[in-house]
Amino acid sequence: MSTCSSPFSVAGKAEDGRDGPVIPIRYRLPRRRHGRRLSPLEHGHLIPPSAPPRPPRSPPFTSVAGAARSSLPHSRTNAMAAALRLGSAGVVRSAPPAPLLPPPPTRIHSMGVQSISPLGFKTMVERVQDYGVSHVYYVPTRTLLSIFPMRHKPTTPGEKRRPDQMGEFRARAPGKIILAGEHAVVHGSAAVAAAIDLYTQSTFHLLRASEDGGEGTVEVDLRDTGLIFSWPCSRLRGALGDRPAAVNAPRPCSSDELAAMAKLLEQEEIPEDKIWLVGGLSAFLYLYTSILGYRPGKAVVKSDLPVGAGLGSSAAFCVSLSGVLLVAAGAVSAQAGNGGTEWGSIDMDDLELVNQWAFQGEKIIHGKPSGIDNAVSTFGSMIKFKKGEFTNLRCINPVKMLITDTRVGRNTKALVAGVSERVSRHPDAMASVISAVNSISEELSSIVESAAEDEVAITTKEEKLAELMQMNQGLLQCMGVSHRSIETVLQTTLKYNLVSKLTGAGGGGCVLTLIPTLLSKLVLEKTTAEIESHGFRCFQVEVGGQGLQFCRG
Numbered sequence: 001m002s003t004c005s006s007p008f009s010v011a012g013k014a015e016d017g018r019d020g021p022v023i024p025i026r027y028r029l030p031r032r033r034h035g036r037r038l039s040p041l042e043h044g045h046l047i048p049p050s051a052p053p054r055p056p057r058s059p060p061f062t063s064v065a066g067a068a069r070s071s072l073p074h075s076r077t078n079a080m081a082a083a084l085r086l087g088s089a090g091v092v093r094s095a096p097p098a099p100l101l102p103p104p105p106t107r108i109h110s111m112g113v114q115s116i117s118p119l120g121f122k123t124m125v126e127r128v129q130d131y132g133v134s135h136v137y138y139v140p141t142r143t144l145l146s147i148f149p150m151r152h153k154p155t156t157p158g159e160k161r162r163p164d165q166m167g168e169f170r171a172r173a174p175g176k177i178i179l180a181g182e183h184a185v186v187h188g189s190a191a192v193a194a195a196i197d198l199y200t201q202s203t204f205h206l207l208r209a210s211e212d213g214g215e216g217t218v219e220v221d222l223r224d225t226g227l228i229f230s231w232p233c234s235r236l237r238g239a240l241g242d243r244p245a246a247v248n249a250p251r252p253c254s255s256d257e258l259a260a261m262a263k264l265l266e267q268e269e270i271p272e273d274k275i276w277l278v279g280g281l282s283a284f285l286y287l288y289t290s291i292l293g294y295r296p297g298k299a300v301v302k303s304d305l306p307v308g309a310g311l312g313s314s315a316a317f318c319v320s321l322s323g324v325l326l327v328a329a330g331a332v333s334a335q336a337g338n339g340g341t342e343w344g345s346i347d348m349d350d351l352e353l354v355n356q357w358a359f360q361g362e363k364i365i366h367g368k369p370s371g372i373d374n375a376v377s378t379f380g381s382m383i384k385f386k387k388g389e390f391t392n393l394r395c396i397n398p399v400k401m402l403i404t405d406t407r408v409g410r411n412t413k414a415l416v417a418g419v420s421e422r423v424s425r426h427p428d429a430m431a432s433v434i435s436a437v438n439s440i441s442e443e444l445s446s447i448v449e450s451a452a453e454d455e456v457a458i459t460t461k462e463e464k465l466a467e468l469m470q471m472n473q474g475l476l477q478c479m480g481v482s483h484r485s486i487e488t489v490l491q492t493t494l495k496y497n498l499v500s501k502l503t504g505a506g507g508g509g510c511v512l513t514l515i516p517t518l519l520s521k522l523v524l525e526k527t528t529a530e531i532e533s534h535g536f537r538c539f540q541v542e543v544g545g546q547g548l549q550f551c552r553g
Contacts, residue, residue, distance in 0.1 A: 173319035200316035216296025310504025315373035318361035334550035380547025395544030408508025473501035481506030
């Protein structure tokens with residue numbers, strides 16, 4: 001057996017405080033056994049240079065069993081880490097010696113306590129000796145715990161687990177597209193929006209208060225930006241004051257609260273090219289402190305959705321964050337999937353509560369949102385929206401789209417204002433345009449809810465949808481909200497007999513292309529490649545899917 005050895009000395013103190021002897025220890029680490037390389041679990045067995053004195057008659061023992069992994073090389077792993085790796089561990093006598101001073105730091109992941117009889121101990125020693133260990137040390141529990149301090153107190157039977165020891169909560173909310181009715185909806189027309197299977201996911205878990213008596217911190221990790229922000233709970237309390245406990249009654253954010261959050265964010269080092277994060281961080285602080293108060297916690301947010309492209313990224317952020325915070329607060333009961341790998345849903349009343357909170361977050365980001373983005377992200381499927389009223393639509397047959405992100409930024413407020421000016425200059429002509437858009441939205445709503453049971457019916461249904469999309473795009477061009485990047489996508493897809501339209505505010509942003517069921521994969525790949533050759537980015541999505549979903553880690 002190939003071995004290596006390393007000296008290791010431990011100084012101790014007697015119980016009366018006097019210095020104890022310096023104990024030299026030498027141990028050897030077996031590298032191979034029976035021609036095979038040993039696993040990490042078989043490394044690190046202590047073999048002293050000479051046999052220790054035989055212990056006195058064996059009283060009942062207690063073994064400390066668990067799993068340990070050293071952050072040091074194996075050649076410096078000490079005896080107790082080796083014993084823990086074997087699943088046996090140090091053994092305690094009824095009259096333990098003085099505690100030893102800790103050796104170089106070794107990380108302990110978990111530790112449990114159980115009783116063992118003398119016969120059981122003998123069996124354990126025989127099992128250890130099977131690995132080539134010639135002697136076993138007897139280690140007092142007090143010494144073992146002084147060398148390997150536990151990071152968390154173990155939960156004893158009957159003890160209620162602290163919130164910070166509970167599993168993670170995860171929520172994901174979809175983005176959205178506008179199938180018909182952009183801009184005209186502001187002037188009384190109907191609009192149709194649908195969820196897509198691109199998601200923003202928020203992960204959250206509560207943290208324990210700091211050990212120095214402080215209240216802990218609130219942290220948010222915006223994974224896609226590479227930025228992490230944190231605030232001491234005491235600082236948030238001082239800036240925002242006491243929060244009313246009204247989780248079930250969402251309230252608007254006051255101007256004083258907005259000003260206080262603005263001051264908090266002024267002290268953060270937000271890069272200039274990411275200054276748009278201020279609105280989202282303000283919404284986070286408001287939703288967090290309103291739902292959970294000043295309890296310490298950490299949220300991690302990541303997204304499939306491009307920001308500022310008209311796909312409802314801010315709404316998905318607010319919906320997923322509101323959902324996971326409400327679950328953590330106990331205000332919403334999530335039906336999560338098994339083992340934290342499947343996504344579950346919540347009932348309609350809870351979804352409505354999430355939607356109301358998300359709308360308050362959207363108002364912080366956008367000022368006066370319509371509410372359609374957060375509603376689609378919360379409830380999913382498709383929604384018809386007209387004059388402030390929502391009608392849920394049931395999409396019978398799946399609809400697939402190719403979404404092109406032109407990567408061209410646009411000013412939504414300026415585009416909306418431009419349409420309004422055109423309406424005021426040409427009231428009769430624009431009234432006809434808006435009326436036509438309303439008719440398109442109403443007809444599209446009825447088509448998506450109609451069933452198609454065979455390929456012929458599905459093809460006919462998709463042809464009608466394509467014609468309505470094409471007409472809607474022409475009317476949007478009449479409103480003056482198209483852009484040369486959008487026109488490039490339209491011309492490219494038209495070469496392959498595919499129909500496209502802008503979605504959202506226009507002026508750049510994203511473009512929808514209907515993918516017929518019978519379209520060949522080769523044609524789709526060629527279309528996507530040619531679009532992306534212009535520097536654009538494409539996503540293939542399914543329209544009308546699930547809304548907010550939960551998963552417990």
